[in-house]
Amino acid sequence: TACYFVSVLFTADIISTVEFNYSGDLLATGDKGGRVVIFQREQENKSRPHSRGEYNVYSTFQSHEPEFDYLKSLEIEEKINKIRWLPQQNAAHFLLSTNDKTIKLWKISERDKRAEGYNLKDEDGRLRDPFRITALRVPILKPMDLMVEASPRRIFANAHTYHINSISVNSDHETYLSADDLRINLWHLEITDRSFNIVDIKPANMEELTEVITAAEFHPHHCNVFVYSSSKGTIRLCDMRSSALCDRHSKFFEEPEDPSSRSFFSEIISSISDVKFSHSGRYMMTRDYLSVKVWDLNMENRPVETYQVHEYLRSKLCSLYENDCIFDKFECCWNGSDSAIMTGSYNNFFRMFDRNTRRDITLEASRESSKPRAILKPRKVCTGGKRKKDEISVDSLDFNKKILHTAWHPMENIIAVAATNNLYIFQDKIN
Amino acid sequence: MSAEGPEPASAEEQKEMEDKVISPEKAEEAKLKARYPHLGQKPGGSDFLRKRLQKGQKYFDSGDYNMAKAKMKNKQLPTAAPDKTEVTGDHIPTPQDLPQRKPSLVASKLAG
Numbered sequence: 001t002a003c004y005f006v007s008v009l010f011t012a013d014i015i016s017t018v019e020f021n022y023s024g025d026l027l028a029t030g031d032k033g034g035r036v037v038i039f040q041r042e043q044e045n046k047s048r049p050h051s052r053g054e055y056n057v058y059s060t061f062q063s064h065e066p067e068f069d070y071l072k073s074l075e076i077e078e079k080i081n082k083i084r085w086l087p088q089q090n091a092a093h094f095l096l097s098t099n100d101k102t103i104k105l106w107k108i109s110e111r112d113k114r115a116e117g118y119n120l121k122d123e124d125g126r127l128r129d130p131f132r133i134t135a136l137r138v139p140i141l142k143p144m145d146l147m148v149e150a151s152p153r154r155i156f157a158n159a160h161t162y163h164i165n166s167i168s169v170n171s172d173h174e175t176y177l178s179a180d181d182l183r184i185n186l187w188h189l190e191i192t193d194r195s196f197n198i199v200d201i202k203p204a205n206m207e208e209l210t211e212v213i214t215a216a217e218f219h220p221h222h223c224n225v226f227v228y229s230s231s232k233g234t235i236r237l238c239d240m241r242s243s244a245l246c247d248r249h250s251k252f253f254e255e256p257e258d259p260s261s262r263s264f265f266s267e268i269i270s271s272i273s274d275v276k277f278s279h280s281g282r283y284m285m286t287r288d289y290l291s292v293k294v295w296d297l298n299m300e301n302r303p304v305e306t307y308q309v310h311e312y313l314r315s316k317l318c319s320l321y322e323n324d325c326i327f328d329k330f331e332c333c334w335n336g337s338d339s340a341i342m343t344g345s346y347n348n349f350f351r352m353f354d355r356n357t358r359r360d361i362t363l364e365a366s367r368e369s370s371k372p373r374a375i376l377k378p379r380k381v382c383t384g385g386k387r388k389k390d391e392i393s394v395d396s397l398d399f400n401k402k403i404l405h406t407a408w409h410p411m412e413n414i415i416a417v418a419a420t421n422n423l424y425i426f427q428d429k430i431n
Numbered sequence: 432m433s434a435e436g437p438e439p440a441s442a443e444e445q446k447e448m449e450d451k452v453i454s455p456e457k458a459e460e461a462k463l464k465a466r467y468p469h470l471g472q473k474p475g476g477s478d479f480l481r482k483r484l485q486k487g488q489k490y491f492d493s494g495d496y497n498m499a500k501a502k503m504k505n506k507q508l509p510t511a512a513p514d515k516t517e518v519t520g521d522h523i524p525t526p527q528d529l530p531q532r533k534p535s536l537v538a539s540k541l542a543g
Contacts, residue, residue, distance in 0.1 A: 162484055163484075181483070181484055182484075209480050209484075210480070211480070212480055212483065212484070231480065231483075261454060261456070261457075263454070263456045263457050263459070263460040264460045264463060264464070264470070265456055265459065265460060266456075314455050314456055314459075315455035315456075315458070315459060316459070317456060317459040317460075317463075318459040318460075318462040318463045318466075321463060322463075322466075
């Protein structure tokens with residue numbers, strides 16, 4: 001299917017996370033400066049028939065500030081690593097946002113009414129002289145311009161020695177997990193002064209450290225199950241019913257490696273940068289440096305599907321190691337029906353794979369294709385030999401233009417692609 | 432004895448040569464080792480991981496703070512707004528407005 005440009009939104013700082021809420025009406029972005037910007041989908045508007053599908057700014061707030069840890073002489077970055085929405089339970093919206101050390105629960109609510117006619121104060125707010133008041137009146141609610149307020153409701157701090165890489169809300173809607181490089185903690189959304197440690201892979205002697213936790217997520221339906229991925233390319237599924245401390249996994253997913261093909265880069269490129277359960281809960285997807293793999297939860301010894309994202313980079317690993325790009329952490333996402341997956345690449349390219357037809361497409365999030373309702377042209381990277389017209393050679397790729405964060409609307413084919421400080425919205429049809 | 436030319440490569444050497452031809456990854460590895468001969472023996476081993484655990488740590492220099500304070504002399508250091516609890520941006524932290532440091536997390540009593 002075709003992919004149409006809808007809009008591009010600019011943020012002040014580099015976007016570090018993108019997440020649709022459960023209905024897809026709200027889209028949250030976090031950035032390097034600790035800010036959260038929430039976009040809301042435009043409603044049906046007869047006077048502007050093409051506006052539906054556009055997302056406009058709904059609320060902006062400063063979620064995290066830079067902090068200093070004086071004991072360790074460290075500065076703690078305010079960059080938002082992850083945002084996760086809570087399922088909506090009333091008129092207000094709630095989300096969790098986290099930086100390296102602290103998770104915060106934010107309430108975003110609308111105010112469109114204001115009380116007028118107080119007894120003890122004027123409309124300006126000045127106190128009235130109580131002796132001058134001769135009659136009582138009941139304040140009336142009057143409509144006012146919509147105001148969206150964000151307030152921090154909970155602050156979950158001081159539970160992580162290492163850098164938080166993931167947060168995941170449980171299907172019980174009461175608890176959530178937070179994972180850093182070596183530990184995973186379980187929290188109750190109402191309780192901030194206590195969290196339970198459920199995974200601890202810190203060795204007694206740090207010299208023996210061989211792997212770190214790279215991502216973690218709760219199962220979408222089974223509130224006792226979660227998975228975490230490692231820098232060695234393995235995934236462990238844990239069941240919280242089996243023991244309080246889930247250091248021993250219930251399932252261990254690893255693809256066997258051909259020992260003769262092992263190189264210096266093997267472990268680094270096998271490091272999993274993201275893990276996501278399918279909406280169905282039957283599969284999970286992992287992203288490593290060069291590929292995306294789909295795993296059946298019932299089969300631990302190998303993935304059921306493997307998709308090459310940018311295999312042509314395998315012959316560039318040396319320079320990618322030197323410029324640190326080999327450590328870039330790409331995310332991946334499912335569409336609402338789990339029939340397609342998407343992930344980013346370099347040169348502002350992003351890739352989509354159709355699991356049924358096995359077709360894939362490479363598209364570019366760029367200013368050139370940013371005309372309203374413009375259709376995106378598929379891109380192709382030339383890996384060697386003669387470069388065809390419209391192809392781009394591997395050496396011409398801009399490795400500073402990386403698409404690490406993408407999100408897919410939970411029900412429709414609307415996608416959000418973060419390219420540095422630009423947020424692109426694309427969809428599969430024109431309104 | 433017939434002249435066969437140079438000695439045929441041993442099986443090991445032959446495999447290595449084949450690897451470089453067949454695997455672009457191994458060719459890249461050779462390139463890297465040529466540029467950095469002292470690169471760790473253990474591929475992606477614990478040195479790399481430990482560096483990762485320290486990623487992005489910026490050090491706050493109390494020396495800088497004291498120097499700035501001395502420079503200011505009689506002038507007042509910009510103080511945080513009275514209702515702000517966080518210390519940010521250009522404001523140089525003073526001991527009074529440091530965030531309260533809470534005790535480190537105790538290991539879960541459920542463990543072991």
